Amino acid sequence: MTPLDTPMQRSQSISMASVFERYGLVIFLVALMVVAAVASPTFLRPANLVNVLTIAAPLGMVVVGQTFVILVRGLDLSVASLMATVAVLATAFKATTNEAIPLIFIAAIALSALVGLVNGWLVAKRNVSPFLATLAMMIILQGARFAYTGGAPISTLPPGMGFLASGRILGVPVNLITLAFLATAFGIVLHRSRLGREIFMVGSNPKAAFLNGVAPDRVVILCYVICSVCAGIGGLFLLGYVGTVSNWVGQGYELDSIVAAVMGGVALSGGRGNVFAALLGVAVLVVINNLVLLLGFPIEMQLIIKGIIIIGAAAFYRTRLA
Template sequence: MNTSQDATAASREPVDFAKWWDRVGILLVLVALVILMSAIAPNFNRADNLLNIARAISINAILAAAMTLVILTGGIDLSVGSIIAVSGVVSVIAAIAGVPAPAAVVLGMAVGAACGFVNGWLTAYLSLAPFIVTLGTMTFLRGLAYTITDGQPIVSSDLNFRDLGNGYLWGIPIPVLVMAIVYAIVWFILERTRYGRHIYAVGGNAEAAKLAGVRVRHVLTSVYMLAGAFSGLAGVIFSARVISAQPTAGTGYELDAIAAVVLGGTSLAGGRGRVVGTLIGSVILGVLSTGLILLNVPFFTQLLIKGVVIILAVAIDSLKQRPLLLSLGKRDATPVKQ
């Protein structure tokens, strides 16, 4: 009798929107969008176009993976777009100076990691708000990119790492393979390491994590450094694609990255999310952008649509928090037995 009553009660419980969205909802949105674009956008489902979509989303997807790490700790990083510019500029200048391609790539990533260290240190050790810190570094690094290049692109027709952005391996664009490697690394960190559990713990409740022995400041600093390194890698790939150093590179990319992360199910409050969902969110944005281009939608209209998508992403995150808030409210309202 008790079993049947429990089953009936369970069937009456409201659906957990957060779990439903993370497991099914975001994937259904992607499938529906692909079907829609295949029906209305000319040549959308051609194999060469799909490869172009994959190449196009690779940079934003790498940025989104980096942003996932930061947002899981309850932070935000608005400087990733500017890191793309600075890292790309440094790597191209190094390559022109005769630095071997692997060293130029590593140097670009090192610059990104150094920028991330500054963000992490100011956030963790000076307890400054991540939004303000990264807003400041975003502006500073963008100005630094303009200063180094004197506001002009630095073009190199024989850039030694150009294949990183334009080459193919086994018939697959190299940027797509790099993106897959980045996601495999982030997935392994979050799902298979103690460090990954510490990232979730810090985002869930930093004070509780500290009492449990987690080195919160170390985790925060290292997460921003890791995100900076991946952003630097995205900057090198961007420069390889356009075969030049562009001081304007990455402008506005941080918004697309945040939208992809939230669409993928990661909570802006931290402590909850999956990098696999972030990848799906990045693909959704890439499919949407490519479809709009194939439909000859004006650029300013594309901006309007992207703005709506970002607002929807934040609204979805808010809806996902409601079941938790409601359950906490019910728990607080339960009378204490005397």
């Protein structure tokens, strides 16, 4: 809505269409859950719901980061490869006690930040398209990882990693608590801070941002760093869940994180979006995946549905905002 709208226009806009615009995803999620509950009595069982949420948490962490990058007209295809690389890094300590966990986290975050820095530098300073920069990073990380492991899976991990991934505090999965914490922290940064406003400004109009005294390059680089760090943390939590490091931990998360963000209304053209709506996109995605399994469809069906959803969601939000 532009500031020029008259009060009358504004009152008109409170219609069915605008309600659907605003809460469409929530309505869709609820409808999906109703369908799931009717289709399979298993769906609403606490065990299944907790299971779904536990699976969703690492993806949620990645989506928080992906949102930052998409907001500045970017895209990060290297997140999944980074998740696996961080997982391999975690095993490199060959630690069997929990004392190593803080060290693992520090190392993982440091590596992730470095990766994000390079991505951001290539995009902001070298004018490389985000697609190519993060694509190249994806391949480079993949090669480095395989060169280190020789392709074999490893499973030397401190026992505490498993607790982080699938343990519970007062019945709530630890990784879900972490996701909530991460999303709130970055949500505040994005929607309530000066930096957040700068990110939206750079995303919607870099030139105007520059003229307003914002350094677009620095903002863009920071967004890539945030994205990589979120992905790195997501990788550690996913690792604990899987237990064994294959070289493909997190495979598919690059597409899934973009799908979820786009479904959550984060505009690929930059400058529009909300972290929490993007997380709602994650919820829709995992419920759909769960539904496919509960209905007994072949798991490949998820790929087809995901493909249709991403095209459909992108088209929906484009017409909505056009």
